Amino acid sequence: MxxxxxxxxxxxxxxxxxxxxxxxxxxxxxxxxxxxxxxxxxxxxxxxxxxxxxxxxxxxxxxxxxxxxxxxxxxLPKKRASAYDLRVVSQNMLDGNPDPTGTARALKRANADVIAVQELTSATYRAAARQFDESYPYHERWGTLAVWSRYPIAGEAQPVDIGIGWVRAFRVPLSTPEGRVELYNVHLASLKVGAEGFESGQRDRTLRRLARAIAGDRSRHLVVVGDLNTAATDRSFRLLAEQLTPAHEAGGHGFGFTWPAAFPMTRIDHILVRGLTVSRASVLPSTGSDHRAVAADLTLG
Structure with missing residues (x-):
């Protein structure tokens, strides 16, 4: 019994x-x-x-x-299309990364069209820039976030206020051969461990602000990437999943866990889309950060 x-x-x-x-x-x-x-x-x-x-x-x-x-x-295996218009990779770089050059080289080998990075320091930014700048001539940086792109930036990048007090999210318009794509690079607040247990209030507040910003964005093609510190199975994730398609659910295989990198147990790093079709989504092998990078091949609809 x-x-x-x-x-x-x-x-x-x-x-x-x-x-x-x-x-x-x-x-x-x-x-x-x-x-x-x-x-x-x-x-x-x-x-x-x-x-x-x-x-x-x-x-x-x-x-x-x-x-x-x-x-x-x-x-179960999903049917994946081989053709795509845009390959996006996202990586939390880890502010104390002992080998940022190695991490950047690993990301470069993914042959992405766009690389979005979170948790940059001055040192890791310089290391990444040395690896990316030649192949990715267009880039934008706000605080600890940066985006490198093969395709031109189509206008002015804008910070997205998620209520932390400094820039932890920004949007940048990209001009791809198939059309304009609005890309959000995001690093939400994390769950905190304190005397009374786990505290999710700040994470939830930043998530709600991000969800409101996306709801107000009428862009036809929209991609949200980054360390959202929110598992796909977390009740709060529905605020985004109701508006966007999680790439892993549409084109990935398995659980897609990304953290911690040494033995991933949960998926808190995401690529989500609206107005694009996911041809393929994957989690990359460990790059030296404490997070695994995520990748998605996308077709503009």
Missing amino acids: VTAAAALLVAGTLAGHHLLPDRYGLGSFVESFLPWLGVPVLLLLLVALLRRSLVALAGVLVAALTWTVMFGAGL
């Missing part, structure tokens, strides 16, 4: 995660690692088999079916 009850608890958490209170950041924390609830399901299955308990197996079956309905489709 204990095994069955534990399995039903896991199933209930999976199915009703949005009902978990977010006091002390509990809801956001659980949702950030929600796919990992498959691990206790497997352990409970082993216990049920060892005990040869039909009741326990029934409970585990409920949990396994719940997990499969929620995440199974993402593990």
Whole structure:
């Protein structure tokens, strides 16, 4: 009975995660690692088999079916188009990156048309610029964020106020051969760990401001990239997913975890689009940062 009850608890958490209170950041924390609830399901299955308990197996079956309905489709291969108009790569550079030159070289090997970087320092910016400037003659920098592009910047870049007090998001119009694309490079506030647990209030406020800015942008082709410090399974992510298409869901495979780079457990780095079709999306191998980079091949619709 204990095994069955534990399995039903896991199933209930999976199915009703949005009902978990977010006091002390509990809801956001659980949702950030929600796919990992498959691990206790497997352990409970082993216990049920060892005990040869039909009741326990029934409970585990409920949990396994719940997990499969929620995440199974993402593990299946997707049909991917080979043609694309624009390849975008995004990377949190890590402000203490011990080898920013190596990270920049790895990003350059992705053969992107646009590279967006977050968490730059003066030193890492100089290292990246030395690698990128020749191949990417157009670039824009605001604070700790920068974009390098093969294609011309079509107008003035603008900061996006997400309520932090300094620039942690900006938008830049790019003139691609297939049309103009409005690109947002974003680094939202992170979940904080304090005496009372996880605190998601500041992250949520920056997310709401970003969502409002996007809602007010009538650009036909729009791409949002960056370290959003928000998992795709987090309840707050719907503010963006209701307006934009997450590239990984449309053209990726697997969970697409990006953090921490050494053993990724959650996807907080994203590419989201509106008015473009995702041909392919992927997570790049570790580049030396504490985040994995994300990439997407896009076709202008």
